[in-house]
Amino acid sequence: MALRSGPPLAPRIGRGLLLALFSALFVLYVAGPVGWLVSSSLQTEAQITAVPPNWLPPDPTFANFEAIFTAADREVTYETRRQGDPATGGFLPSGAANLLPSLWNSLTVGLWVAVLNLLLSLTAAYAIAVIDFRGRRSVLYTVLATRVIPDIALVVPLFLVVRNLGLINSLGALVVTYLAVTVPFTIFILISYFEGIPRDLYRAARIDGCGHWGALRHVYLPLSLPALVASLTFAFLTSWNEFVFALVLTQNVAAQTLPIVISGFIMDFTTSFSFVNAAGVIAIVPPVLMAIVFQRYIVSGLTAGAVKG
Amino acid sequence: MATIRCDALTKRYGAVTAVDALDLTIAHGEFMVLLGPSGCGKTTTLNMIAGLEEISDGRLLFDEADVTWQPPHKREVAMVFQSYALYPNKTVFENIAFPLRLRGVPREQIDRAVRQAADQLEIAHLLERRPHQLSGGQRQRVALGRAIVRKPSVFLMDEPLSNLDATLRLSMRSLIKRLHHGLGATFVYVTHDQAEAMTLADRIAVMRGGLIQQLDTPDGIYARPANLFVASFLGSPQINLVEGAVEDGGVFARGAFRLPLPAGLGAPGRQVILGLRPEDVGPPGEGLATLHARVELVSPLGSETHLEVRATGEVPLTLRVPKEWRAREGDLIEVGVAPERLHLFDRASEARIA
Numbered sequence: 001m002a003l004r005s006g007p008p009l010a011p012r013i014g015r016g017l018l019l020a021l022f023s024a025l026f027v028l029y030v031a032g033p034v035g036w037l038v039s040s041s042l043q044t045e046a047q048i049t050a051v052p053p054n055w056l057p058p059d060p061t062f063a064n065f066e067a068i069f070t071a072a073d074r075e076v077t078y079e080t081r082r083q084g085d086p087a088t089g090g091f092l093p094s095g096a097a098n099l100l101p102s103l104w105n106s107l108t109v110g111l112w113v114a115v116l117n118l119l120l121s122l123t124a125a126y127a128i129a130v131i132d133f134r135g136r137r138s139v140l141y142t143v144l145a146t147r148v149i150p151d152i153a154l155v156v157p158l159f160l161v162v163r164n165l166g167l168i169n170s171l172g173a174l175v176v177t178y179l180a181v182t183v184p185f186t187i188f189i190l191i192s193y194f195e196g197i198p199r200d201l202y203r204a205a206r207i208d209g210c211g212h213w214g215a216l217r218h219v220y221l222p223l224s225l226p227a228l229v230a231s232l233t234f235a236f237l238t239s240w241n242e243f244v245f246a247l248v249l250t251q252n253v254a255a256q257t258l259p260i261v262i263s264g265f266i267m268d269f270t271t272s273f274s275f276v277n278a279a280g281v282i283a284i285v286p287p288v289l290m291a292i293v294f295q296r297y298i299v300s301g302l303t304a305g306a307v308k309g
Numbered sequence: 310m311a312t313i314r315c316d317a318l319t320k321r322y323g324a325v326t327a328v329d330a331l332d333l334t335i336a337h338g339e340f341m342v343l344l345g346p347s348g349c350g351k352t353t354t355l356n357m358i359a360g361l362e363e364i365s366d367g368r369l370l371f372d373e374a375d376v377t378w379q380p381p382h383k384r385e386v387a388m389v390f391q392s393y394a395l396y397p398n399k400t401v402f403e404n405i406a407f408p409l410r411l412r413g414v415p416r417e418q419i420d421r422a423v424r425q426a427a428d429q430l431e432i433a434h435l436l437e438r439r440p441h442q443l444s445g446g447q448r449q450r451v452a453l454g455r456a457i458v459r460k461p462s463v464f465l466m467d468e469p470l471s472n473l474d475a476t477l478r479l480s481m482r483s484l485i486k487r488l489h490h491g492l493g494a495t496f497v498y499v500t501h502d503q504a505e506a507m508t509l510a511d512r513i514a515v516m517r518g519g520l521i522q523q524l525d526t527p528d529g530i531y532a533r534p535a536n537l538f539v540a541s542f543l544g545s546p547q548i549n550l551v552e553g554a555v556e557d558g559g560v561f562a563r564g565a566f567r568l569p570l571p572a573g574l575g576a577p578g579r580q581v582i583l584g585l586r587p588e589d590v591g592p593p594g595e596g597l598a599t600l601h602a603r604v605e606l607v608s609p610l611g612s613e614t615h616l617e618v619r620a621t622g623e624v625p626l627t628l629r630v631p632k633e634w635r636a637r638e639g640d641l642i643e644v645g646v647a648p649e650r651l652h653l654f655d656r657a658s659e660a661r662i663a
Contacts, residue, residue, distance in 0.1 A: 132363070200394035203361050206381040207388040207465075208455065209411035214382075218407075222398045 034284070041065070041278040048273050064278035071096035093265040093272060098253045099279055102261040105171060107286065109257060110239040112175045117182045117235035118228060124183070125190035126216050130202060140191065143184045151181065151244055159248050169251045177245050182235040189234075193227035194220055229297040237287055258283050311371050311462035311495045312337045313358060319366035320353050320519075327353045329519040330367065337462075340489050340496040344506040345516035346542070351499045352467055354516070358497060359465050360384050371463070382411075384463075387456035391468040393448040395440040395455075401427075402436040405454040412459075426454040429491075430484075446477045450484075457488065464489075466498045470505060482508060503543045507531070515539045533652075537659040540584050540652060546615060549585040549626045552656060554578065561653070566622035568598050571648045575662050582659075584652030587615070587629040590644040597645030602626065604640045618642070 040048045041064055042057040071092065124143075128136050158177060159168075167173035197220060205215040221228070243259045250256045262283065265276045313335040320328040328350040335341045343351035356362035358369065360381030369377045376384055387408075395404050402423055403410075409419045427433040430450040440448055449469060456464060469485070470478045486509055489496050500506055506513050507527045515522045515530065515538075523535035534540035540548050553563030555575040561568045561583050568583065575581055593599045602618035609615075609632065616628040616636055628644065636642055653662040 198392060198394065200390045200392045201396065203356075203359075203381075204388070204390060204394035204396075204455075206361060207359060207386060208408040209382045211380065211382055214411065219396065 037277050037280050041281045045272060045274045064274045067275060068099055068278055095261055095264045098261045101253045102256050102258045105255060106240055106258040109171050109174045110236045113178045113239040114232050114236040117179055117186055118231055120183050121186035121190055125187045125194055126220060129191045129194035143187055147184045155244060155248050162249055169255045171255050173249050174246060178239045182238050186231045189231060190227055193224050197223050225297055229294045233290060233294055240287060314370040317367035318357060320357060321365040327519050335495055337495055338493050340509055340511045342498045342506040342510035342513045343516055344500060344513050346501055349516040350519035351516050355465055355467055355497060355499045359386055359388055385461055386463040386465055387459055387461040388465040389452050389456050389469045391471050393452045395448055395451055397440050401438050401451050404451055405458050408459045422458050426458045430454050445473055462494050464494050464496045468500055535661050537654045544586060546587050546627045551583045551624055553583060554580050564622040566620055566624045569648050575653055580656040582654045582656050587627045589650040590628050590646055593643050593645040597647055600644050600646055602642055604636045604638055604642060607636055607638055
């Protein structure tokens, strides 16, 4: 049998072990909190607070989730909330009924932001990347410069603008605000992607009979699918996770999003961690689904064979 | 039907003038080659004709209709690129069909036109493949198919053969020539390859620095280059150039190197550059000037032989001689030169002295 070339066997095994060890540590670091979130959502309040902790639910219960989905039917007052539910330890937060409506608010805002963000950024990125017009670099830098300012510095001015427009506590206000955050980044991402698409393809499309819309549709859209999917995901997640603007611009169940409502659970007189964690699990479901659906589109090599090479 | 007229066509990039007030009329059905080194403005000119490059100044007319400001998709031109520029997400069939689909041609008609073009280009068996599954030559055939399927009246080609290997380049060259004969369309072809230019063109425009140096038939350009640049750009091996002066009695002289000039060529005392094509030599004979030379290097090519020699006065020359000449390195040879085959250029202006 021929000996394999390469470094001697012992160091090779050692290196493999080391890599495995660090990979495991990294996975633990990233997935640990999520694992604990899921595990604790299936435990009762008493099991969660037990010392030593139960890493796995000793007696899995869906009572926390049941509490979430039935919260709207119960009137939670100081007197009533101690009753019932062994899983939540009887501590149902006063805003519990807002959880499901806020989930819909988050979904609505997230989807609008994802779609509008893509439409706006796509056309802007095409114009900046492809059409040769005076001052296109300045346009790009101006757009990007808006992102240098920290969000927190914009909260008060934005609040005033939104209030004067009469849009406080509306989903529309959140959509518009989030677009201001996502569009510049998306434009930037798409421009670099578009600039990687061979210019001759654009020229060929123009010669073959495409105007700018045609070139966008027939060349840039199909060839930048991975970037489009990434943009869609990025915008949705940004909107889904956003906290500061939502806190300031929304006031009640009509427009409050999931992060606001869930954070509200912790500020109650007593906190039901099992309930909060179950809500947390529900909050990560849509992004995880999205990642699963879209990951197969995020593939490279779509432009192979376009031009010489 | 398309006559293309460039009327003082100019392209500026900031302070740089890429194409400088170019005047050029390309007749209907003509095969015009824009020839020149890289950066000479030939591709910019082509792109302006295509509409891919905005025209800074001047006018562009198709059949006397002003198209200077028309976008490319309104100009009804077809183009083939050096990089092929096939749509990677479409099959070969869809690549060729694409221009017709955009024009809303009925399905059956598209099908017929694509298959006809594919047959003509011998790529009918590749129609369901995608570009990345094709070789370079096949890709360029698909690109040609996409161009001819529209039956355009103007064909623009931007160095279409530069990415192909030498053998393929020859067969594609004759394919393009046949296409031109078959289609009867106006062709504008950009290349830096003199052999492509000579074999394909009805007329060649030799360009340098955004200006046309000479516009003539291939034979005309080769036989009567307008200046030193054109003379040295065309011809392989390159034309021999010898600096010297015209002496009394119509003789070119550089030290001991002397050649009689045709009557009336160059006033005595004028500083000139003499041009002698490597192949314009033969056995000594009557009416010919004789050159004495020592052979330094023999390069047999099979069909012919290239000799590097030192002529009288230590003037280095390259000669192209029939393979029957059995010269060896170190031999002293005599060759005959016909005075009317000599080219003479002014040393200061580099222009041809007629």
